[in-house]
Amino acid sequence: MKKFTLLLCAGVAVWAADADLILHNGKILTVDSRFSVVEAMAVKGGRISAVGSSAEILKTERGSGTRVIDLHGSSVLPGLNDAHVHVLGAALSEFRQTLPPLNSISDIQAYIRERAAKTPKGAWIVVPRTLPPRLAEMRFPTRQDLDVTRDHPVAFDGSYVWSANSLGLKVSGITRDTPNPPNGEIVKGPDGEPNGILRNAAALLKGAQQSEKFTEDEKLRAMEEMLRRYAAAGLTTVGDRAVTAEDVALYEKLHAQGRLPIRVRMTWRIDASKPIEQVEQEIRSSKWTTGRGDDSLKFSTFKVTLDGGQSVGTAYQRVPYGAFGKQLYGQTNPDARGMLFVEPEKLYRIFKAASDQGWQLTAHVQGGAAIDNLLDAFERLDKAQSIAGRRHHVMHGSFMNDAAIARMEKLKVAVDAQPGWMYFDVPALGRVFGLANMPKFFPLHSFVAHGIPVAGGSDHMIGHGKNNSVNPYNPFLNMWMCTVRKTRDGSDFYPEERVSREDALRMWTSGAAWMQFSEKEIGSLERGKLADFVVVDGDFLKASADTLRAMEPAMTVVGGRVVYEKK
Numbered sequence: 033m034k035k036f037t038l039l040l041c042a043g044v045a046v047w048a049a050d051a052d053l054i055l056h057n058g059k060i061l062t063v064d065s066r067f068s069v070v071e072a073m074a075v076k077g078g079r080i081s082a083v084g085s086s087a088e089i090l091k092t093e094r095g096s097g098t099r100v101i102d103l104h105g106s107s108v109l110p111g112l113n114d115a116h117v118h119v120l121g122a123a124l125s126e127f128r129q130t131l132p133p134l135n136s137i138s139d140i141q142a143y144i145r146e147r148a149a150k151t152p153k154g155a156w157i158v159v160p161r162t163l164p165p166r167l168a169e170m171r172f173p174t175r176q177d178l179d180v181t182r183d184h185p186v187a188f189d190g191s192y193v194w195s196a197n198s199l200g201l202k203v204s205g206i207t208r209d210t211p212n213p214p215n216g217e218i219v220k221g222p223d224g225e226p227n228g229i230l231r232n233a234a235a236l237l238k239g240a241q242q243s244e245k246f247t248e249d250e251k252l253r254a255m256e257e258m259l260r261r262y263a264a265a266g267l268t269t270v271g272d273r274a275v276t277a278e279d280v281a282l283y284e285k286l287h288a289q290g291r292l293p294i295r296v297r298m299t300w301r302i303d304a305s306k307p308i309e310q311v312e313q314e315i316r317s318s319k320w321t322t323g324r325g326d327d328s329l330k331f332s333t334f335k336v337t338l339d340g341g342q343s344v345g346t347a348y349q350r351v352p353y354g355a356f357g358k359q360l361y362g363q364t365n366p367d368a369r370g371m372l373f374v375e376p377e378k379l380y381r382i383f384k385a386a387s388d389q390g391w392q393l394t395a396h397v398q399g400g401a402a403i404d405n406l407l408d409a410f411e412r413l414d415k416a417q418s419i420a421g422r423r424h425h426v427m428h429g430s431f432m433n434d435a436a437i438a439r440m441e442k443l444k445v446a447v448d449a450q451p452g453w454m455y456f457d458v459p460a461l462g463r464v465f466g467l468a469n470m471p472k473f474f475p476l477h478s479f480v481a482h483g484i485p486v487a488g489g490s491d492h493m494i495g496h497g498k499n500n501s502v503n504p505y506n507p508f509l510n511m512w513m514c515t516v517r518k519t520r521d522g523s524d525f526y527p528e529e530r531v532s533r534e535d536a537l538r539m540w541t542s543g544a545a546w547m548q549f550s551e552k553e554i555g556s557l558e559r560g561k562l563a564d565f566v567v568v569d570g571d572f573l574k575a576s577a578d579t580l581r582a583m584e585p586a587m588t589v590v591g592g593r594v595v596y597e598k599k
């Protein structure tokens with residue numbers, strides 16, 4: 033039987049040397065080590081069988097069954113790879129109803145009124161996750177802002193900080209006498225009454241967080257549709273950066289049913305708030321580790337959430353948030369520097385346990401002091417046993433400085449960066465910290481100059497639209513941000529930290545693939561690699577900046593299979 037199969041395979045190979053697909057007369061940006069640009073590429077059996085000149089590829093690879101596409105000068109890029117998304121949450125956020133744009137407190141009030149008309153009295157209305165620095169008023173909505181309905185408890189989801197209306201506080205039993213939860217704060221107004229803002233204390237809102245229920249089938253459908261939207265945006269791989277056992281089971285089901293249109297790399301985020309012995313036990317008894325899985329679905333990284341968010345004033349900073357932080361975040365203490373969720377000794381023990389299991393390590397760190405804490409842990413691990421080659425990395429790392437960059441270079445630590453936050457949040461963050469104090473906020477050029485590998489990611493978590501979600505996952509919009517470094521008010525922001533289009537493309541292809549230990553299979557267009565690529569509607573390297581920003585995929589291909597084609 034074995035012999036027969038071998039003979040048959042050999043026979044087929046001889047008969048059908050023809051490619052399944054040839055793209056020619058274009059600019060194929062291979063993103064190989066020399067960043068070669070070629071005219072043509074052939075695909076066979078899901079892999080790239082040849083790259084070269086149009087004449088050569090058409091002559092040697094074309095057969096009677098070959099689909100031939102004339103690119104008319106358009107570019108082909110390696111399949112784009114968003115290293116940082118949150119699929120399930122984003123998928124469900126608009127599964128039942130579309131979210132209106134919430135760009136101001138009056139937008140939020142209109143949303144509450146609209147939901148109140150359709151929601152039974154007494155049932156929670158939850159305003160979907162919105163980040164205060166992106167609101168026109170640049171302040172956190174309070175109880176009074178949300179009191180546009182008296183019949184419904186209302187909660188505003190600002191990520192690590194929430195707020196509630198008067199009825200929401202009442203049904204949750206929150207009064208001026210309620211003690212603050214550990215690491216959290218019930219913020220009071222000048223009258224001593226809760227003003228509705230709950231810093232790291234959303235768990236106090238009784239019933240607000242379980243407002244919507246979904247069946248497993250709905251979750252599977254929502255995830256599959258979300259992955260299809262990514263494919264339509266030109267993405268062929270995404271890194272899902274905080275999976276739980278539930279996400280993993282859903283992904284495995286989709287994979288088994290042939291419903292994964294693009295590749296997924298999973299990062300396991302552990303709940304580090306449990307006692308250390310329990311966390312260590314959970315890590316040691318898990319079968320998951322870096323590299324487990326196959327080309328379509330596998331584990332990449334182990335993650336701890338070390339601090340909060342810069343958009344809600346809980347990122348753990350080197351300096352206080354000050355007076356403007358008080359307005360923006362509903363903070364009471366101008367000396368507050370944010371929150372460190374895991375103490376150094378505990379972080380080291382968690383990392384040690386995960387490293388022993390073969391995991392690549394990272395931590396969510398936004399504030400500068402959190403970055404420093406993470407690098408301390410990496411340094412301590414490195415002293416015991418070199419971490420070079422493990423591809424450990426900083427996740428986000430918004431508030432960099434020269435010292436942190438130098439330590440990363442020395443330790444061979446990479447970064448998962450979100451340039452989109454610069455565009456959206458610098459107008460507000462600049463007022464908190466002073467623009468003059470932020471020269472190394474997502475310092476992309478410095479990373480490249482210091483040889484620090486960069487993976488580009490959006491941190492997409494809420495909403496379906498590629499340009500209007502939190503955070504927009506359109507890879508062309510994100511790459512444009514890396515090259516222009518403008519903020520949403522149109523100002524230039526440290527233009528010396530701009531990178532070239534080539535480097536921006538590397539972040540969304542080879543850089544992300546490298547971080548996911550997948551660079552042997554994806555991330556560049558080279559003979560033998562998986563045929564993951566995107567055909568775009570223009571010249572990626574020569575188009576004007578505005579054209580680059582608005583560039584659209586004409587076709588997205590994963591493993592030789594067309595997963596999206598513009599009608």
Ligand SMILES: [Zn+2]
Binds near residue numbers: 116117118273491
């Ligand atoms: Zn994230």
